[in-house]
Amino acid sequence: MPYRITILCDNTVGALSGTIGEHGFAALAEWDGGSILFDTGQGEALLHNALRRNRDLHRVGHVTLSHGHYDHTGGLLPLLRNCGGKEIFAHPAVFSRRYRVKDTGESTSIGIPYREEFLRGLGGRFSLSDRFREIAKGIFMTGEVPRKNPFEVGDAGQFCDDAGSMPDRVRDDQSLVIVSERGLVLLLGCCHAGVINSIDYAMEKTGVENVYAVIGGTHLGFSDPNRLDETVRALRGYRIKKICPGHCTGFAASARLFREFPGQFHPAHVGFTIEI
Numbered sequence: 289m290p291y292r293i294t295i296l297c298d299n300t301v302g303a304l305s306g307t308i309g310e311h312g313f314a315a316l317a318e319w320d321g322g323s324i325l326f327d328t329g330q331g332e333a334l335l336h337n338a339l340r341r342n343r344d345l346h347r348v349g350h351v352t353l354s355h356g357h358y359d360h361t362g363g364l365l366p367l368l369r370n371c372g373g374k375e376i377f378a379h380p381a382v383f384s385r386r387y388r389v390k391d392t393g394e395s396t397s398i399g400i401p402y403r404e405e406f407l408r409g410l411g412g413r414f415s416l417s418d419r420f421r422e423i424a425k426g427i428f429m430t431g432e433v434p435r436k437n438p439f440e441v442g443d444a445g446q447f448c449d450d451a452g453s454m455p456d457r458v459r460d461d462q463s464l465v466i467v468s469e470r471g472l473v474l475l476l477g478c479c480h481a482g483v484i485n486s487i488d489y490a491m492e493k494t495g496v497e498n499v500y501a502v503i504g505g506t507h508l509g510f511s512d513p514n515r516l517d518e519t520v521r522a523l524r525g526y527r528i529k530k531i532c533p534g535h536c537t538g539f540a541a542s543a544r545l546f547r548e549f550p551g552q553f554h555p556a557h558v559g560f561t562i563e564i
């Protein structure tokens with residue numbers, strides 16, 4: 289079954305697309321007879337960009353959330369208000385409080401900006417699970433991803449409290465996995481669990497060893513150089529056909545990936561569409 293994936297929110301936009309960028313991520317996966325929205329961005333760009341890319345979000349029945357950060361969940365409000373009720377798949381910890389705390393002690397709330405009851409009132413029907421599960425035929429959410437690689441350590445600036453005393457490993461982080469005829473396609477939110485951890489877990493749970501595409505945020509922009517080196521080394525082993533980083537990958541890590549994988553690389557900016 290062919291799939292079409294369109295990036296609707298990202299930090300950068302494609303040329304002449306008429307779209308707007310914001311720090312965040314959202315992608316729409318469509319196939320004959322269905323569609324799934326993966327993440328929703330911060331909330332300013334989603335509806336505008338969907339309109340400009342001629343994608344009708346009223347027809348989307350399922351929304352999946354990679355994790356509970358504001359730049360992936362903020363678009364739930366405009367989506368539910370304007371495009372009707374949706375079934376929303378996420379991890380039970382998606383409503384946790386979370387903060388970025390700087391060395392100066394300055395803290396910023398970066399969790400989901402809405403309460404569950406409020407979103408339910410707008411027609412959001414939540415299905416919460418930390419398990420690997422199939423949400424449409426051949427399409428899976430990873431659930432909580434085992435953190436096995438020693439080099440994929442978390443972002444040291446994220447905490448569960450605004451005093452910065454309880455590190456947040458964002459255990460709700462998960463990816464969407466499509467089992468296509470060409471191989472696995474992974475959609476990543478921030479991928480706080482680690483790209484390599486996530487790919488390995490998707491392969492293990494599906495039993496499919498061929499990875500066709502990895503698309504979305506990698507958090508490599510917030511990582512130390514060793515993690516980037518080790519990630520590049522590990523990525524070479526999978527022979528992935530399409531490496532499409534975006535969002536929290538950042539400029540420097542994206543440039544490195546472009547240099548390392550010139551034939552496979554394409555930035556996952558707003559408007560980027562891939563058919564599989």
Ligand SMILES: [Fe+2]
Pocket residue numbers: 312313357359360477478505535536
């Ligand atoms: Fe993010």
Ligand SMILES: [Fe+2]
Pocket residue numbers: 355357478480
């Ligand atoms: Fe995040």
